[in-house]
Amino acid sequence: MSGSTTASAVDGGRFLRGHIARELAAVVGADHISIDAHVLQEQAADWSWSSKYLTYRDLEQPAADFAVWPGTTGEVERVVQIASDYGIPIVTRGGGSGTQGGTFAPYGGISLDLGRLDQIIEIDEDSLVVTVGAGIDGPTLEEKLNEKGLTLAHYPGSYHLGATIGGFVAARGSGVVSTKYGKAEDQVVQLEVVVPPGRTVETLRVPSHAAGPDLLQTFVGSEGTLGVITRVSLRVDPLPETRGFLSFSFPDIFVGMEAGRRIMTNRLRPAVIRLYDEADSRKLKDWVGTPFTGTLMVVMCDGAEELVDYETRAITALVEGAGGTSLGPDVGQTWWDGKYEPYAKGKLPQPPLMYGTFDQAARFADLPAIYRAKKKIVEEEFAEYGARYTAHLSHWYDWGAMLYDRFYVDEPPTDPAEAMALHDRLWDAGILTGLSHGGVLNDHHGVGMKLGRFMRPQYGAGYDLIRELKNAWDPAGIMNPGKLGFGPPANGTW
Known part of the structure; x- marks a missing residue:
């Protein structure tokens, strides 16, 4: 029976x-x-x-x-x-x-x-706003904008890996020129979102207002857990008239951090500041062709020729005053021309190598301690596995920067369960160390399933409010369950 x-x-x-x-x-x-x-x-x-x-x-x-x-x-x-x-x-x-x-x-x-939602709906040249389907990819949109002398100025490492505009916004993504042009949450103007149980919501036509709480930024970064982003309006910019490149070396990464801090707190606006520690600088030499100089910084300024001339001179003076040595423009130009090489076929890390990218953002005052503590815990607590730590700072803000740091284990355990356990232990060590020293969980890769367990340590009691919002907007819990630390659907496995 x-x-x-x-x-x-x-x-x-x-x-x-x-x-x-x-x-x-x-x-x-x-x-x-x-x-x-x-x-x-x-x-x-x-x-x-x-x-x-x-x-x-x-x-x-x-x-x-x-x-x-x-x-x-x-x-x-x-x-x-x-x-x-x-x-x-x-x-x-x-x-x-x-x-x-x-x-x-x-x-x-x-x-x-959402790959079929790939239309360019409108290019508003008066307001410099483009509206597109969420499934369009970055290079396709950029090509059409460039024909009109415009740019989205959002060039992530995933640019040639199929990344879509909806994905940029859903995960609060960032690109290589974010220091000047901002991340996805700074560029987005309006969203169309389908929410449970099947209704379409449009946020306000402008992102700046005093009409109560902001629905726009609630959906940004929600990674499909609140609704499905179907249409996106974004700020675009004129293509820059010219670009100017700089490069510098430093006695160590901490001198470089201070130089970057001086650039940003003097409210200069380079499009790119990339500061590489010795390990990442050596890797950059192999992948892109920049010379190995120990700790390396590359800078790019863009815009009108007069503005670029002023910014490059001002930045050079600030960096040299902080202890940097100028290497001239050629290294920066080499970096710019090869900026996607680290993501080229055969260069991205692949199993059996074990790896992970933390990318935590912090205030300037906290960054040196975070770097020291994470390097120490990865290389000392996991010494038996030969764990390596590399880092660069690639997205800079008025108040701090993002530490794009990685761990590598060349020969992880061969047993899948042991390998997964080691992977999670490394993430626990790195993320919790960063949080304990004033960093945030993630700058621009998002949370997904991998980092969900860190949401409560990150937010504390505030995470209860986030969960209550999720439960109110998606009571059945069907929207991307298991991500951002959210649990299963209300009815369990359907």
Whole structure:
């Protein structure tokens, strides 16, 4: 009798999945839905070490039950309505270039791929605002803007890895010129978002106002846990008239940090400041061709020729006054020309090598202690594994900077469970050390599944407010469950 009951449950589950697949196909078309296991594995994959390691070991990634490619906001609405009716999780997918396990589907459900929402809807040349579908990728948009003498000025490392505009905003992404042009949250003007149980919300047409709390910045960085971003309006800028390059060497990274602090607190606005410690500077030499000089800083200023001339002279004086040695413009130009080389095929780290990027931001006063403490804990507590630590500072603010630091283990344990455990221990050590010294959890890679366990240590009692907001806006818990530290859907595994 019990065997018959089990068989009925299995048959019922198979029937239900077939029924839901047909409902979804009626919305998006049969050609835009798949239940193929290989496709579902592709949908789950991203650029996180965990994803790459599972692929390397021929192990399955936590995948959805359905992959769906909607073509309009209306279709997204209907998919969210169907998911809400059945209590099915939704994992929104952009270009799959994230590094935090944000596309994993630990509770199954629907992988909602926005790749078909790739239209340029409007280029408002009077206001310098572009409106696009969330699925358009950065290079495609940039090419069209450049034809009009404009630029989005958002060039992340994932630029040529398929990263989409919706992904930029959903994870508070950043690009190499963010020191001047800002991160995604600074560039976004307006969003269209589909929220449960299937309704479309538009934020205000302008991002600056005194009309109560700001819905725009609540959706920014929410990583699909509050709704599906379907349309994005962003600030664009004129293409710069010229660029000026500088480069400097320092006795150590701490002198370089002080030089960067002086640039920013004097309110100069270079588009790029990159400061590399000795380990990262050596790696940069191998990958990009810049000379190894120990601790290296490259700077780029852009804009009108008179502005660039003033800024480069002022920055040179400040940096030399802080103890830096000028290396001239050529090293900076070499870096700019090769800035995507570290992300080229064959240069990105891959398993069996174990690696992880912390990217924590902090005030200037806290950065030296964070660097010292994280380097010490990675290289001393994990010495038995030969763990290495490298770092550079790549995104600078009025009040501080972001430390883009990595750990590497060349020969991790061969047992998958042991390897995953070591990976998590390294993350625990690095992140918690950064938090304890005044850093924040993450600057621009987002949280995803990988860093969810650190959300409560980061926010303390404030995390309860974030969870209450999630529960109020998504009471069934179907929007990207398991990310940002949020738990399973309200009904568990559907």
